[in-house]
Amino acid sequence: MYKYNEFDEAFVRTRVAQFSGQIARxxxxxxxxxxxxPLRLMNGLYLQLHAxxxxxxxxxxxxxxxxxxxxxxxxxxxxxxxxxxxxxxxxQFNWPKLPDVPAILTALADVEMHAIQTSGNTIRNxxxxxxAGAAADEATDPRPVAELLRQWSTDHPEFxxxxxxxxxAVTGAKHDRAVIRAHDIGLALLRRDGALGVQVIVGGGLGxxxxxxxxxxxxxxxxxxxxxCEAVVSVWNLxxxxxxxxxxxxxxxxxxxxxxxxxxxxxxxxxxIRSTFGGVDQQLLREIEAHFTPPxxxxxxVDAYDAAYAADPVFRAWADTNLAAHRAPGYxxxxxxxxxxxxxxxxxTADQMRVMADLARRYGHDELRISHEQNVILPHVHxxxxxxxxxxLKAAGLATANIGLISDIIACPGMDYCTLxxxxxxxxxxxxxxxxDELKLEHDIGAFKIKISGCINACGHHHLGHxxxxxxxxxxxxxxxxxxGGDGTENAALGERAxxxxxxxxxxxxxxxxxxxxxxxxxxxxxxxxxxxxRLGAAPFKAALYPAAQEKANAA
Amino acid sequence: xxxVFTPKIITANALLEGDVIYLGHDGQWVRCLRDARLIEDAxxxxxxxxxxxxxxxxxxxxxxxxxxxxxxxxSTHFRETFRAAGPSNYPHGKQVEITxxx
Numbered sequence: 034m035y036k037y038n039e040f041d042e043a044f045v046r047t048r049v050a051q052f053s054g055q056i057a058r059x060x061x062x063x064x065x066x067x068x069x070x071p072l073r074l075m076n077g078l079y080l081q082l083h084a085x086x087x088x089x090x091x092x093x094x095x096x097x098x099x100x101x102x103x104x105x106x107x108x109x110x111x112x113x114x115x116x117x118x119x120x121x122x123x124x125q126f127n128w129p130k131l132p133d134v135p136a137i138l139t140a141l142a143d144v145e146m147h148a149i150q151t152s153g154n155t156i157r158n159x160x161x162x163x164x165a166g167a168a169a170d171e172a173t174d175p176r177p178v179a180e181l182l183r184q185w186s187t188d189h190p191e192f193x194x195x196x197x198x199x200x201x202a203v204t205g206a207k208h209d210r211a212v213i214r215a216h217d218i219g220l221a222l223l224r225r226d227g228a229l230g231v232q233v234i235v236g237g238g239l240g241x242x243x244x245x246x247x248x249x250x251x252x253x254x255x256x257x258x259x260x261x262c263e264a265v266v267s268v269w270n271l272x273x274x275x276x277x278x279x280x281x282x283x284x285x286x287x288x289x290x291x292x293x294x295x296x297x298x299x300x301x302x303x304x305x306i307r308s309t310f311g312g313v314d315q316q317l318l319r320e321i322e323a324h325f326t327p328p329x330x331x332x333x334x335v336d337a338y339d340a341a342y343a344a345d346p347v348f349r350a351w352a353d354t355n356l357a358a359h360r361a362p363g364y365x366x367x368x369x370x371x372x373x374x375x376x377x378x379x380x381x382t383a384d385q386m387r388v389m390a391d392l393a394r395r396y397g398h399d400e401l402r403i404s405h406e407q408n409v410i411l412p413h414v415h416x417x418x419x420x421x422x423x424x425x426l427k428a429a430g431l432a433t434a435n436i437g438l439i440s441d442i443i444a445c446p447g448m449d450y451c452t453l454x455x456x457x458x459x460x461x462x463x464x465x466x467x468x469x470d471e472l473k474l475e476h477d478i479g480a481f482k483i484k485i486s487g488c489i490n491a492c493g494h495h496h497l498g499h500x501x502x503x504x505x506x507x508x509x510x511x512x513x514x515x516x517x518g519g520d521g522t523e524n525a526a527l528g529e530r531a532x533x534x535x536x537x538x539x540x541x542x543x544x545x546x547x548x549x550x551x552x553x554x555x556x557x558x559x560x561x562x563x564x565x566x567x568r569l570g571a572a573p574f575k576a577a578l579y580p581a582a583q584e585k586a587n588a589a
Numbered sequence: 590x591x592x593v594f595t596p597k598i599i600t601a602n603a604l605l606e607g608d609v610i611y612l613g614h615d616g617q618w619v620r621c622l623r624d625a626r627l628i629e630d631a632x633x634x635x636x637x638x639x640x641x642x643x644x645x646x647x648x649x650x651x652x653x654x655x656x657x658x659x660x661x662x663x664s665t666h667f668r669e670t671f672r673a674a675g676p677s678n679y680p681h682g683k684q685v686e687i688t689x690x691x
Contacts, residue, residue, distance in 0.1 A: 084606070
């Protein structure tokens, strides 16, 4: 894990002092809200429906036990005893009071954390594959590159007033768990003839105008990665639309100018700035890489795991859904579900955070990850320790065996918290999860991704859900649109709108009709929903969603 | 033809706590919707909003539609209903914090 050097430490402490001074001047009236607002946003402090919200960066979703324990401490001391993990691998505290923010930021700085650039028109927290450094299918650990990008983008003087926010995601594996095709820049680390480089994808994004990113360059050598990324952001910084917020993201710039023109301009800019980097970035990258050396794997028998797997059906169900293949023999990646049926997706109490921190320290080489799917991961657990890990999780209400299943729902905070929201998301997620738990169908249904956003900005990635749900305000009433067939992986696809929306009390029955139709239509138990959808198209699912329209058509 | 004016309340967030506040009958900010002053005149609404926007201790004041109710104003849109009560996923916010004196 990256450890702050003197520069990082001084930078973060200085920023805490600056922002604390700005808060003091806002409270004593020296700063107006118009003057203060951009300052607080640069430091991750929003004003939401019921309270302030502080968004804390968890760079590329990686943290350790000490950091997680400090988040628990913050939740308990200055909030309401919990935190909300987000689709950008961050954590949000929903109830801080303005005078307490300096103390919270100081507590974060004590464990090398901050809230810088988690908002505003800057380069946001760089996200990465949450299985980085652990996944069996990984070519290269993407975190050193993500950390290099974090350092480069933090307080980058050219990029503090961009046309709009800018998000970068990195993966080092073939299977895309980082949703790189829905980011402003998506980087896929790969090897060509033994040399390391990146495939550069630009112009992906969701929101009002969802777009799948386009390949800008199939292979940029790793030595050129940083100047190349800087060239992309520079080109957009000048070309990007500042006259219209809805057209300001790079996806629109790419759409309006064409990928070929953006490529030409990027190459031109790259040629101009490349030499100015002078290899410093590569020297830095090598220093960063030293922070990410893999743990010393232990080699011991996995008998305890095999015995528990054979004897305990609850453990077996959890192992079957929540474990993923690890690169080291005898190890597994364990995903801790923050999606207990009926609970708020992504929320963890301070006590649960402490349990997860303790497990990481005892059994997980002191590493934890946050996934964009709002779960927590112990990336390196020896299989022989998994029965003990599972028992501890069970005692803390954290052993829900539903990763990748229909109740493992992404949901934004929606109108329960967010000022931008047009409808609630959380209760819809809670009700869907509860309903399918009651039906005892979710393991039979299999792999299924439902993603819910409470407004068109799409923080809940609804366009990428196998079923996406978008909450809207229709004439003063909550209304939910369904999209079908979205996919956030390397086969990225935007879901298509199924038809008219559903009222709040109609949405769960509508989802149930869709799933029942899938169970009838699938070729076998091994064909997941998304495959059935691709095979048959939307028509049979639309018929299930709108039975009245179907009857009318049949009668005609 | 000008639009018919519908009754309004003035609401904002408190600077220090960030929580939802309403302009009350005596010009003081109150924490509970039913204690808000229902304004039935367009000119008065605009004048009071201008004053509210100039108040350094509140953030983002605006006019919201409301209707008279037996215990004071009530919201006419679900967004204001959530603001007046708190989130639906936890017993947090005004739904548990409001006491008789606010």
